Amino acid sequence: MTADVWLPIPPEEIAGLPQGPAYRFWDGGEEFPADPGDCAVYVVPYMKPSELCVRPMARMRSVQVVQTLTAGIDHVQPGLKNLxxxxxxxxxRGVHEASTAELTLTLVLASLRGIPDFVRAQDRGxxxxxxxxxxxDKTVLIVGYGSIGAAIEDRLTPFELARVARVARSERTSxxxxxxxxxxxxxLLPQADVVILSTPLTQTTRGLVDADFLGRMKDGALLVNVARGPVVDTDALLAELRTGRITAALDVTDPEPLSPGHPLWQAPGVLISPHVGGPSSAFLPRAKRLLVDQLTRFVNREPLRNVILTTGSADA
Structure with missing residues (x-):
């Protein structure tokens, strides 16, 4: 049986891949590149719908590793039960921190300084x-303090903030x-001028930003979501935005993508970017380095990086 590795990047474009496996290119096309039953390592296509990403997983009888190219894993979780x-x-982890933190800072500064208003005014002359x-002099609250949350704070540091507060699933010292x-x-919410969401989507964080959460935010506060759309209750956010009491900058939404007539497009005080926290010129070099490192570890039977869970264990 062939030990195949499925890659969403053509293998000839990744320098340094270890010898041994048979590399198969699949970026979500209708036809599989080989028998899924021979796949040992499945690198999930990037920025593709969940139903497409999990489609081959039920047939991957020999798979040993599923590697995402995203920080979040929610899009592959429905397929884990079939493994x-x-x-x-x-x-x-390690691929998206720089790009997502850059966009977060962009959204914060653009929203506070009124860049969308200036662009519209420029169009009108x-x-x-x-x-x-x-x-x-603002207080910023970061909800979700993993590697991306920490990278966001790194970039906030030069801006002379009054305070940064950090929230994660469990208490610790960074x-x-x-x-x-x-x-x-x-x-912590009533003290924050800017609330940044960078938490993974889990059963605990789904709908975390509900009417109560939003109601506790101070008047004039800015909500920034670079996490996942369903972390925020969209109806509750729309109701709060329509009062004009808070503003928002959203790189992710629920639903996603937004349909042309969705009320979020026209809600007051909202800046929307189309889930572009990760896709930038920083992505491919970092993704390729991760894959070379992981696959070298796999071939040499060394411990893998970034293991989130193992199927069939208590953490799954």
Whole structure:
């Protein structure tokens, strides 16, 4: 039986791949590149719908590793139940931090300084001057303090903030200061001028930003979502935005993509980018380095990086 590796990037474009496996290119096309039953390592197509990503998984009888090229794993979780026990699921920690943190800072600054208004005014030939909020002296709350949350704080540091508060699933101490547990979120929200969501989508975080969460945000606060759309209750957000009390910058939405007539497009005080936190010129070089490293480890039977769970175990 052939030990195949399915890659969503043509293998000839990835320098340094280890010898041994048979590399098969599949980026979600209708035809599979080989028998899924011979696949040992499945690298999931990037930025493709969940139903497409999980389509071959039920037939992958010999798969040992499922590697995503995203930080989140929610799009492959529906297919995990079809895999045998012992399959390691790995994410792309180290690939998206720089690009997502850059976009987060872009969304924060553009929203506070009114860049969308200036662009619309430019289209009208209107000189739209006046005072706008600065990021300096603001309190920022980062909800979801993994590697992306930490990378966001790294880029916020030069902006002379009054304070950064950090929230994660469990309490701990980071290099920059304490990380509060989710149970303390309600007490931190009223203090934050900017709330940044960078948490993974789990059963705990789905719908986390509901009417109560939004109601606790201070008047004039900005909500930034670079996590996953379903972390936010869209109807609750729309209701709050229509009051004009808060604003939002959303790289992800629920549903996604937004249909042309969706009310979020026209909601007041919203800046929307089309899920572009990861796809940038920074992606491919980092993704290729990760794949070369992971596959070299796999071939040499060394521990893999970024193992999120193993099927059939308590963490699955």
């Amino acid at each position: 045998r026990a012992g399959v390691r699921l790995c994410n792309a 209107e000189w739209l001057s006046g005072f706008r909020p600065a990021l300096a 290099a920059r200061g304490p990380v509060h547990p989710l149970t303390e979120l309600s007490s």
